[in-house]
Amino acid sequence: MVTLYGVYRSRASRNIWALMELELAWSLKPVIQAYRLEAQGIDPLHPEAPFNTRTAEFLRLSPAGAIPVMEDAGLVLSESLAINLYLARKAGGPFAPKDAREEALMVQWALYGATAIETPALEISFAYARGEAASETGEARITTAVAQLQRPLKALEAHLSSHSHMVGGRFTVADINMAEILRYAQPHDALMGQFPRVKGWLELCQSRAAFREMWETRNAEPA
Template sequence: MLTIHGVTRSRASRIIWLCHEIGLTYRQVPVIQAYRLADPDAPDAPLNTHSPGFLRLSPAGAIPVIEDDGLVLSESMACTLHLARRYGQPFGPADAAEDALMMQWSFFAVAAIEPDALTLLFLHGSGRAASGAEAAAIATAAERLMRPLAVIEDHLAARGQMVGGRFTVADINTAEVLRYAQGHAPLMQGFPAIRAWLADCQARPAFRRMWEMRLAEPE
């Protein structure tokens, strides 16, 4: 059975969403991020990314990690792409060209969008008023996102989905990155195709099931 190491309030959400789409049974080990704990090295600390047992599995000390039939794999995008290839039709690639395109869009999301999208999530989405420096960081991140989001906008406006004209792992990977920026209305209002596509992605039963699991976990 597939094992997912990591709480749902992490990038493991991408893997869990895909598993629900596929109908793939898995076991989840709720490893929490060390930075969320007052003393992750305390003897009574919950299993976390500093725990010796987890570090033996993942020397980088980062979640998620999966174990699949003897394969130990980290990096959430690598995990979703692997699972989609192995188990995921029609969510995985139908041929080598689709496989390449799914990797392209997944890497584009991680490299060109995720860092600034996370800035918006952590600062703009924190629920408190931003300081002057934070407001400047939010504005800078939003400005940098204009160009890569325009690329996604044009692609979705022309094709409807990321790859192959159907919902695939590329949509999951891209949507989960864009979700970080979704709450910044001044940015998102300029991208109607992205907004409509995100709404469709997040209305899927598999996403809703993952999201309910995420909300049930402690913040």
């Protein structure tokens, strides 16, 4: 049984989506981000604070103090993209890499997403989530992020012009990993409109039953 530590409103969403696709037995141990408690005026270190990323018991499991963390038969793993690659290998089947070559490509795309796309995409996500997209500061942040995303999204657009999916011509863990990173930039229509193949592929990934189930539960979770 896989235990996932986190909440739906976090990068744990990508692991939950994968777990649902793979139909693995799993349970969620709620751990909320400390910064979200602070934003509500709650001291994360208060003895009655909800279990959070600064709770001593969680820090023993994850010294980095970040969610998600996964535990499976004694293996403790952090980094959401690595967790998904592990889950796919554990379950096997078409969702997983079929050989070393596919595995290398899946790692390549996960690293590219994490290093070239995630940070500017998150800037866009935060600006929209905080209702700042139309403010002067928000617009400036979005403009910078959009500029930083041009090169990687051109690379993805070119890839998706000759490939139906990230790897192997089928829906795999590599699609979840990249789709969940790109989701952060999705509220900015002007950017997505520049890259129609990326937009279409992302919407196709998100039309899957497992994504919709994850997304519905995520949206029902208190913000």
